Amino acid sequence: SQDVALSAMRSGFRDFAREIVTHIGGEVKQLKDNVGKFCEGAIQGAKAVAAVEGEARPRKNPVKLKFSDAYGGKKEENFDNWEASDNTYIYLQHILTEEQVLVAFQALKDEAASFARSLARTAGCENNLVAYSKVTPLSQFLKLLKERFVDPTRGIRASDKLQTIHSRQWRSAKALKGTMDDLVAVPDHGLTEPQLVQLFYRAIPEALRGHFFDKSQQAGMTYDVLSRKVILYESKSMPITTFWHKDLEKGKKWKDRTISGQVKAKDHLILTLEEGGTERSHMIRLSGA
Structure with a gap:
């Protein structure tokens, strides 16, 4: 009876063990399946994110861009324009930080290039601009x-010219704007936007002022906006009186005779002469002041 009981116990244990192993195997298989599905989903998700980021991410290839015109340090050269072009080129070409000064040096000439080499020597790099570029921020x-070549008084001089620009008799707003644009572009001229608006308004030809008085008084009006409006209006309504030839005024000579007066027709002048008689001359439209 003990042998029978022992045999039954062994048989039951084997069955129990088999069930346990089967159950554990099933759990492991399910776990593997779940992990596989999770990893597969993660991989696909990563691929999708990478694809989206790849489309959104800007290209790293350098943009084709013309190298800056060389700056030589002369007064008539515009350092600010050169500096802006140089910075743009370096940024768009993805120039490494330690090579930026070296690239900027390639856009220098004459006295400016000599000064740059002196900076390298002062820094203990002799004439080695490669070494100097590695230790000097752009x-x-x-x-x-800029401290060496830019005239520190240029802002003051530009300010003086702007504040007295109305003292000239401008025959066209276009010519006035061309001169003012150059002066306004000078850094540190110190004039505010409302001041520039009033200076421009005071300087435009008298015939145009009545049309733009209200606009010149508007809050928030800028020089750029007002000047563009005036130029557009002038181009559409240019009166015949703007046709002009400085050599055909009263008292001037015309074919060895003296002009006593002129009558403006549609596209020509009729000149009266002190010696008697008249002459006809085509008028010329001037674009300058």
Whole structure:
């Protein structure tokens, strides 16, 4: 009876063990399946994200861009324009930080290039611009160039010219704007936007002022906006009186005779002469003041 009981116990244990193993195997298989599905989903998700980011991410290839015109340090050269072009080129070409000064040096000539080499020597790099570029930030290099070559009084001189620009008799708003644009572009001229608006308004030909008085008084009006409106209006309603030839005024000579007066027709002048008689001359439209 003990043998029978022991045999039954062994048989029951084997069955129990088999069930346990089967159950555990099933759990493991299910776990593997779940992990596989999770990993597969994660991989697909990562691929999708990478694809989206790849489309949104800007290209790293350098943009084709013309290299800056060389700056030589002369008064008639515009350092600000050169600096802006140089910074743009360096940014769009993805120039490494330690090579930026070296690239900027390639856009220098004459006295400006000599000064840059002197900076390298002062920094203990002799004439090695490669070494100097590695230890010098571009902003510092450009600041030193600006301090050396940019006239510190240019802002003051531009301000003086702007504040007296109305003292000239401008025959066209277009010519006035061309001169003012150059002066306004000078950094540190110190004039506010409302001041520029009033200076421009006071300087435009008298015939145009009545049309733009209200606009010149508007809050928030800028020089750029007002000047563009005036130029557009002028181009559409240019009166015949703007046709002009400085050599055909009273008292001037015309074919060895003296002009006593002129009568403006549609596209020509009729000149009266002190010696008697008249002459006809085609008028010329001037674009300048």
